[in-house]
Amino acid sequence: MQVKVAIGTIAFMLTMIVLGYAALREPARLDESTGAFVGRSIETGGQIFDANCATCHGVNGQAEECYDAGSGEAIPCKGLPLNSYFLVCGEPSQRIVDLGWEGTKFQYIERTVSSGRSGTLMPAWLDQFGGPLRPDQIKNVTLFILNWGDEEFCAQEPSSFAWPDTVDEFMAMDDVQAGDPEAGADVYLNLGCNACHGMPDQEGSNAVGPWLGDIAETGATRVEGQSAMEYVYHSILDPNAFIAPDCPTGPCTDPSLMPGDFAFRMSTNPQDMADILSYLMGE
Amino acid sequence: MATFFEQVSEMGIKQATIAKADEAVERLTAGMNISDIRAALRGDAPRRPNPRLRPHADSFWFHIRPSFYHTEVTHIYPTFRLGWLSTFMFVWETITGILLMVFYTPSPLLAYGNMWNILSNVPLGQLMRNMHRLGAEVMVLVVALHMLRTFLTGSYKKPRQFTWVTGMLLITLTALLSFSGYLLPWDQLAYWALTVFLSGAEAAPAPPVVNETILLILQGAPALGAAGLLRWYLFHVLLLPLILGIFFFVHYYKVVLYGISLPPSREQIGDDTAKRVPKAERTYFTPDILTNELMWTALIILLLTVGSLWFWDAPLEHHADPVVTPLHVVAPWYLAWSQGWLKLADKTLVVGFIPLLLVSFIVMPYVEVGKSRRYADRRVGFTVAFLFIAFMLVSNWMGTPEFRVQSSPELQVSQEVMPQEGNNIMKGVPYEYLTPGVYLPGQEIEGNPWLTNALAAFEEGMSRYSCTLNGNPNLPIEWEPCEVTQTGAGAKYANHFTNDAMPDPYAELRITQRQSDMVKLTLFYLVEDPENPGEFLIDSGDSIYSYRNETSGYTEECRFLNKDC
């Protein structure tokens, strides 16, 4: 019996030592598990993105390289860039500041994806709102989008083309040629202007922003001293500079719903600006 | 009786305190004072009248236990402590289960997140979860072994038939308890195992109205969802433990009533002398049995703790998804036999057979009424039992995905190398070693034993599902020749393993960087149609892939015994 008491006591003491060891390494293990949870959520989010979002937002979320889900053919991207410095870098990120959104960028993306953007092509994804995704899946894809904003990517604000102050100075630049309206029509689609403004040759096709079919005339009436072209030039580079009066769903909101990153997105090829201007001016 | 103050004035503060403490201890133990306890621990003979017997009359916990055992049944043989161990495991599960309940909400919206919260936010949460889940599997095993031992020693025979009957209820409840817990994490593993189980309930050999009603009761709605999870949670934490508790007491009452049966060789054939214990053969509960049980308690706790910490890890797969059926739905090992049967026989037949089997086990002691418990006299019974055990083991093996292939060969290979759920050799490759590039099956990568391993598994899988028509021009691997059969829907290519093999396939593993801390692993297969060159039988394109994030930590999990990767 003494042996049994001894064995029992030793076993009990060993258990306590083992538990003590487990308690000591616990903080590190908890961190590891947190990492595992986030990592796996991002993995799942990636798959959800590939299956649902890439057709509009592009394979890499840059609103480039979009393929039709059925045929696999390349199509113009209809969505905004999500893999974008302005959306995913900083807290709050520039996009959120521009919109005057109160809350974090995580909440902004989660909310936008859940309920979609009414009047635009961005559908509601949450099952509760008639979409195909569960709340956990929305969280996962949100984490995936934010995961583009790693340290390196966010280290410095993307350099933007030095846009001149006036459109005349811009058009006079050496490497800018006279605008080509047909190329402009493509740019209009590729940058997703149609998602909000509809097609200029179709009155009433606009969902979020004003119809641009008559902007060549109305544009000249917006800001004193600005020609229509000058006005459109500034509207694209800085949507908040002047808020248009009438949007399809009532007065346009201030701050503008129009993304502020076109100045950056057109930087890779400033000729796009000339083309889109000539397209909108109906040349 | 004198008050404390009177005692103090009578014998001084020290003596009075000791006397008071003695009194308190005697009340707590329902009969033993301090010196009695010390004497028992020293191993002295008890004083007369024996104070160690009083707790068995006066205290609740001790009155459940007999005051002495026949010395013959206190050794490892014949009980192997298995009944006691079953009881211990039930208590263990209750305690760890209550702790887990604190952190769990039975809702599809929250349950899966709760599991991750337990793992990543609750101190010692993972240990607790592992203990509970490991305990559940150990309990099933222990109860089954206990059943085997009571069968082998013939302890189900008269007068203990009813003990056996309650035992059958207990093992059924134990399996159901274990299985109902399986659903609660609300991951893919859980969801689909239960879905398969419920589809069984639906196929029972009864009128459709009955089946539909049963199904409705079991999942609370036409489809498994919030209502179903709540019900299974309540089964798991309330209903089943309650019934099991009740039948445990019936079971144990019968055990005490008839005494534990002596080893068959120690009594005359047909005798039952368990209750007639000569004075010299008595082993008293206090102190011997008690000490023994405390020692085992300490040892088992140590084993379970160490096991849950270093050797065994509770699985947690992706969030349950009713629209994505994993390629292989796995039942827990203790129910895998039923899955094996389902692969061979008609569902209705299987679902009808199981209750029949249960009933025959329950009535067995009333039908098998041979007098002798001696092993030599029970050859027929043993033979039947061992055949049955062998049958169950084979059925269990048939229940695993190894048996009977169902999907197309390229998915089958992918399932072996990189399934969507569960562990796999790919997860064993640390993130740093997943260097972007294109790799062939069987390729050896210098300085990268992990990837080399995974590619070897890839080659192994490929060679199982491939064959060659013209010496395999596409990959530097030798395959066995194809057996070609012409069918209406084109030629079929077979090898010794499968009759749906890929003729001269090309396959590769592509690793690409998806995000700065995440790679994409794509398994690509291309099989040209030998009959129509230029057409492809299989072109998996970009469709078979998974992601690996730097922090996902699969590799850390791989060190556990039950995760081979």
Ligand code: HEM
């Ligand atoms: C939760 C499950 C169970 C618990 C907690 C339990 C508990 C016990 C305990 C404590 C004993 C005392 C003897 C010993 O330790 O072996 C016992 C005896 C017995 N059990 Fe169980 N048992 C369980 C399941 C079963 C099953 C599944 C069977 C068989 C179908 C069974 C049949 C018996 C029989 C026949 C005895 C009498 C043994 C004898 O007198 O030698 N029990 N049980």
